[in-house]
Amino acid sequence: MNNKIHLSIADIGKSELKYVQSAFDDNWVAPLGPNVDQFEEVVAKYVGRQASTALASGTSAIHLALKLLDIQQGDTVFCSSLTFIASANPILYEKAEPVFIDSEFDTWNMSPVALKKAFVEAEARGKLPKAVVIVNLYGQVAKMDELLEICNEYGVPVIEDSAESLGSSYKGKKSGTFGKFSIFSFNGNKIITTSGGGMLLSDDQELIAKAKFLATQSRDQALHYQHSEVGYNYRLSNVCAGIGLGQMEVLDQRVKRRREIFDIYAVELAEIKGLHLMPELEGTFSNRWLTAMTLDPEVVSVTTVDLIHHLAEFNIESRPVWKPLHLQPLFEGAKYFKHNEDVSKYLFDNGICLPSASIMSDEDVRLVCDKIKSFLK
Numbered sequence: 001m002n003n004k005i006h007l008s009i010a011d012i013g014k015s016e017l018k019y020v021q022s023a024f025d026d027n028w029v030a031p032l033g034p035n036v037d038q039f040e041e042v043v044a045k046y047v048g049r050q051a052s053t054a055l056a057s058g059t060s061a062i063h064l065a066l067k068l069l070d071i072q073q074g075d076t077v078f079c080s081s082l083t084f085i086a087s088a089n090p091i092l093y094e095k096a097e098p099v100f101i102d103s104e105f106d107t108w109n110m111s112p113v114a115l116k117k118a119f120v121e122a123e124a125r126g127k128l129p130k131a132v133v134i135v136n137l138y139g140q141v142a143k144m145d146e147l148l149e150i151c152n153e154y155g156v157p158v159i160e161d162s163a164e165s166l167g168s169s170y171k172g173k174k175s176g177t178f179g180k181f182s183i184f185s186f187n188g189n190k191i192i193t194t195s196g197g198g199m200l201l202s203d204d205q206e207l208i209a210k211a212k213f214l215a216t217q218s219r220d221q222a223l224h225y226q227h228s229e230v231g232y233n234y235r236l237s238n239v240c241a242g243i244g245l246g247q248m249e250v251l252d253q254r255v256k257r258r259r260e261i262f263d264i265y266a267v268e269l270a271e272i273k274g275l276h277l278m279p280e281l282e283g284t285f286s287n288r289w290l291t292a293m294t295l296d297p298e299v300v301s302v303t304t305v306d307l308i309h310h311l312a313e314f315n316i317e318s319r320p321v322w323k324p325l326h327l328q329p330l331f332e333g334a335k336y337f338k339h340n341e342d343v344s345k346y347l348f349d350n351g352i353c354l355p356s357a358s359i360m361s362d363e364d365v366r367l368v369c370d371k372i373k374s375f376l377k
């Protein structure tokens with residue numbers, strides 16, 4: 001690990017251990033417990049939502065959201081194409097059919113133009129989707145006003161996949177407050193971590209109560225173990241929630257640091273023609289979870305793959321932008337609605353994520369910039 005510069009890595013603060021210690025002191029290391037209750041409260045209050053349930057992962061949060069929206073075999077669910085596989089895997093758990101929606105260039109997120117096309121086609125076929133999963137990529141919130149207006153017009157609920165955007169906001173509202181449900185991930189590489197975990201949020205207390213029920217094996221109220229429907233073991237442990245409580249205390253510092261790292265890249269790389277950093281839409285505030293950029297193939301002679309290999313020689317980790325789900329073998333044959341040109345494919349072909357961990361020093365970031373500059377010149 002020593003000298004490697006990581007893409008994104010956990011950054012533990014001073015008080016996580018205190019909460020974890022209290023779980024040990026109380027001999028409360030089981031799933032659920034006081035840390036879990038408090039963690040749910042703290043996160044819901046931070047974003048401004050009425051109800052939340054802490055879960056084993058962001059993926060399980062998306063799965064439960066789909067369950068609560070009654071997604072069943074044969075139903076369709078619209079989903080951003082440019083995202084991590086976890087946004088869409090739960091659609092397959094329920095044997096529903098994903099339909100992928102392209103990005104636009106202002107946010108790299110779901111294109112309202114492509115979404116509208118998908119709805120028009122679905123309506124003509126007489127089969128509207130049961131839900132729309134909207135992803136906020138690398139911390140940038142999608143064009144929520146436009147997207148929600150379209151979804152509301154068709155009366156279809158939204159699941160905001162805010163796994164990567166805790167601490168971001170859109171027109172003064174925190175990410176994680178849009179849509180009927182929103183989800184966060186506390187995986188080790190996200191802006192804050194519980195060493196693995198997630199959360200489902202909503203303003204509907206009853207639905208969240210139902211989520212807690214489903215996440216604890218759907219156990220009916222009875223002295224004996226009684227079950228009337230299928231359930232899951234999806235709850236977060238009291239120990240992990242303790243880490244999360246400590247991490248919430250430093251969340252705003254982590255966002256500030258990720259943004260500072262972005263700013264260093266922006267200054268250092270400004271002179272390179274054909275290099276474009278991921279934009280931040282006016283009126284929005286990105287947590288800059290990952291600094292991402294594109295290299296214009298008509299201006300820059302090296303590809304992002306060349307650059308990734310070059311940086312790796314100096315023990316610097318970088319990655320391509322997510323491979324769009326409509327191009328994944330798993331989803332071969334799935335429907336896909338393009339913006340105009342295929343934007344998500346362009347971003348994948350020409351996009352790269354740079355080391356952005358909040359533990360990086362300014363010197364680390366400058367070193368990465370030097371290697372990029374010398375390689376591109």
Ligand SMILES: *Cc1c(COP(=O)(O)O)cnc(C)c1O
Binds near residue numbers: 059087135164184186
């Ligand atoms: C990380 C991530 C998830 C899944 O979260 P896990 O906690 O790893 O299950 C979902 N969607 C997106 C966009 C993510 O980046």
